[in-house]
Amino acid sequence: MPTIAPSAAEAVAGIRDNSTVLIGGFGNAGQPMELINALLDGGATGLTVVNNNAGQGDAGLALLIKERRVRKIICSFPRQSDSWHFDAAYRAGEIELELVPQGNLAERIRAAGAGIGGFFTPTGYGTMLTEGRETRIIDGRGHVYETPIHADYALIKALTADRAGNLIYRKTARNFGPIMAAAAKASIVQVGSIVATGELDPENVVTPGIYVTTIVQINATTPAAAEHGVTQ
Amino acid sequence: MNTQEKGARLGRDELAALVASDIKAGSYVNLGIGQPTLVSNYLRPEQSVTLHTENGMLGMGPEAHGDDIDEDLINAGKIPVTELPGASYFHHADSFAMMRGGHLDVCVLGAFQVSATGDLANWHTGAPDAIPAVGGAMDLATGAKEVYVMMSLFAKDGSSKLVEACTYPLTGVGCVTRIYTNDAVFLITADGVRVRETFGTTLAELQQRIPVPLQAAPLR
Numbered sequence: 482m483p484t485i486a487p488s489a490a491e492a493v494a495g496i497r498d499n500s501t502v503l504i505g506g507f508g509n510a511g512q513p514m515e516l517i518n519a520l521l522d523g524g525a526t527g528l529t530v531v532n533n534n535a536g537q538g539d540a541g542l543a544l545l546i547k548e549r550r551v552r553k554i555i556c557s558f559p560r561q562s563d564s565w566h567f568d569a570a571y572r573a574g575e576i577e578l579e580l581v582p583q584g585n586l587a588e589r590i591r592a593a594g595a596g597i598g599g600f601f602t603p604t605g606y607g608t609m610l611t612e613g614r615e616t617r618i619i620d621g622r623g624h625v626y627e628t629p630i631h632a633d634y635a636l637i638k639a640l641t642a643d644r645a646g647n648l649i650y651r652k653t654a655r656n657f658g659p660i661m662a663a664a665a666k667a668s669i670v671q672v673g674s675i676v677a678t679g680e681l682d683p684e685n686v687v688t689p690g691i692y693v694t695t696i697v698q699i700n701a702t703t704p705a706a707a708e709h710g711v712t713q
Numbered sequence: 714m715n716t717q718e719k720g721a722r723l724g725r726d727e728l729a730a731l732v733a734s735d736i737k738a739g740s741y742v743n744l745g746i747g748q749p750t751l752v753s754n755y756l757r758p759e760q761s762v763t764l765h766t767e768n769g770m771l772g773m774g775p776e777a778h779g780d781d782i783d784e785d786l787i788n789a790g791k792i793p794v795t796e797l798p799g800a801s802y803f804h805h806a807d808s809f810a811m812m813r814g815g816h817l818d819v820c821v822l823g824a825f826q827v828s829a830t831g832d833l834a835n836w837h838t839g840a841p842d843a844i845p846a847v848g849g850a851m852d853l854a855t856g857a858k859e860v861y862v863m864m865s866l867f868a869k870d871g872s873s874k875l876v877e878a879c880t881y882p883l884t885g886v887g888c889v890t891r892i893y894t895n896d897a898v899f900l901i902t903a904d905g906v907r908v909r910e911t912f913g914t915t916l917a918e919l920q921q922r923i924p925v926p927l928q929a930a931p932l933r
Contacts, residue, residue, distance in 0.1 A: 510785050560844040560846035568844060580845055580846070582851040583848050583849040584810075584851075585809075587806040587808070588809065588813075603813070603856075606855070607886035608851060608882065608885070610847065610851070651785045652770075652785040652786040653769050653770055654785040655769055660806045
């Protein structure tokens with residue numbers, strides 16, 4: 482059964498230097514902003530972070546990078562109009578970048594959670610991103626071998642949890658949440674509300690509680706979320 | 714064998730309308746960021762096309778404005794969008810499995826270059842100081858049943874973007890099936906590049922500027 486943490490700070494307190502941390506979200510949708518801020522306050526450094534992007538603007542992951550707490554980032558799309566903190570760190574040679582096609586990134590995370598030792602995929606075959614990699618021709622088509630991405634922690638955001646750790650998400654904010662929850666040794670989830678066990682319809686549970694280690698309730702901060710009943 | 718030679722060079726919106734009209738009714742389609750997004754403006758309701766966005770949704774509706782903006786409902790370009798009746802949400806691994814597994818009928822992408830054998834270059838200029846970013850480009854290029862490229866046929870320096878072999882870093886090998894440009898529509902076939910129609914130019918004129926053997930296409 483998951484632990485229910487009283488605050489974001491306590492939820493992330495166990496994260497040590499040099500950990501590998503999966504961080505959910507695609508752009509701001511599903512980004513566990515309060516957990517990332519707590520990680521920033523907590524001081525852990527030398528992190529390897531896995532996220533689709535490399536931070537936006539002056540918030541969340543972008544600030545972790547600005548403070549040089551991220552040694553390496555594994556992502557598909559670091560360069561954006563407002564990724565100035567990553568851009569500066571990268572140009573200064575102060576962050577390592579592993580660039581992965583988005584679907585391969587997702588499948589590598591999924592593979593880790595599913596206990597798969599990697600997979601062959603056509604995505605990226607014959608491109609500079611997979612130079613030197615093991616390849617195989619399967620049914621006449623070139624495939625490249627990709628390895629699973631295991632992690633120490635996952636920080637994700639969901640809409641609602643029950644006390645058994647079952648999660649439901651909201652719209653496109655689901656993105657990496659379910660696969661990251663399964664791929665990490667410990668999954669820390671911020672939710673808008675926690676309901677009693679039994680209150681979520683089992684047919685609608687997206688992430689079963691077996692994948693969830695810690696839950697923390699963060700009250701909704703946006704009108705859209707509040708309107709959809711995220712606030713308690 | 715025939716290339717339809719039509720009046721004038723197509724504008725940006727006319728090109729988008731042409732791509733839209735070529736998409737078969739009932740298709741599942743992913744429209745890339747930028748010029749391909751315009752195609753959605755010209756899909757007719759009776760085509761019943763379902764749009765996929767790779768961040769995890771089928772049944773994407775038009776861009777959201779005003780009170781309809783919801784930060785949890787965005788497209789792959791991180792633009793707020795709306796949902797249509799029959800929409801569904803799924804996680805990233807499912808979304809890309811859907812793509813890689815060949816379930817999408819058509820993907821429309823922009824390009825820097827396309828080779829005569831359908832190699833695509835659209836993610837990286839290869840400039841030494843550029844910060845690379847690939848996103849879902851490689852997955853889209855290799856996954857859909859048909860990959861349509863929308864691009865200008867000639868670069869600013871006048872050189873052809875349809876080339877014998879791409880000089881920019883590749884996105885995918887042998888993946889492009891059609892190229893829609895303001896000057897002509899090209900079909901990439903096992904027998905080479907065929908010109909389906911031209912706009913304000915002729916097959917003979919194009920051949921003088923394009924370093925790839927061009928043939929007329931079979932009649933549609």
